[in-house]
Amino acid sequence: MKYLITGLGNIGPEYKNTRHNIGFEILDALAGASNIAFSDKRYGFVSEYKFKGRTFVLLKPTTYVNLSGRAVNYWLQKENIPVENLLVVVDDLALPFGSLRLKAKGNHGGHNGLRNISEVLGRSDYARLRFGIGHHFHPGFQVDFVLSEWTREEKEELPEKIDTCAEIIRSFGTIGVERTMNFFNKKK
Secondary structure (H helix, E strand, C coil): CEEEEEECCCCCHHHCCEHHHHHHHHHHHHHHHCCCCCEEECCEEEEEEEECCEEEEEEEECCCHHHHHHHHHHHHHHCCCCHHHEEEEEEECCCCCCCEEEECCCCCCCCHHHHHHHHHHCCCCCEEEEEECCCCCCCCCHHHHHCCECCHHHHHHHHHHHHHHHHHHHHHHHHCHHHHHHHHCCCC
8 A cells, every 4th residue: 555645844055943944844854764875856856665565755845835736736636645654743732842633633733734635635534644743933924933943842852752753653554543643532
C-alpha cells in the first residue's frame, strides 16, 4: 500500500527553523532517521520511506504553503494514491505549542495551505496532523509569528514532539487513521 505524507512549509533559507515549516522539519527527521534523501522533483522535494510493507511517499511542496494543493494533487495522481491515504502535516495556531492532533477530515481552520489543498482536490476529507505552535503574538502580527523561529525552550522540546509525529505517521499507514487518532489524540 502507498501513502502520500505531505509536510507543509516554505522553501528557502529564510524560512528554515520557522514555526510555519514544522511539516518540513518532521519529514526531514523521518527521512534522516531512515538514511533516505529527498530529490528535487516536480512541485516538491520527494522521498520514499518503506515501513512494514508500506510505501510512504514523503512530499515537501516547493509551491510555498499557500499553494500546496497543486503539488499534493500532482503526486496523488502520479503515484496513484487514493485521498484516503493522504496525510498532511501542518502547523496550527489554535493549539498550544507541541500539542498534536490527528484528524481524519475537517475544514481548513484558517490555514491557507489546507484551504488551497481542499480547493484543488475539491474535497476536505483527507487526514491532517496538526502540530500546535501556540498563539503568542499581538493582534495583527500573526504572519510575523508563524514565520519566526522557535524560542530556545521550544527548540529543546522539538525533538521529542517530532519523534511522536513520526510514530503517528507510521501508525497512520499501518493501523489506519481512526485507531491512530484513538491512541495518540488521548495522549497528553
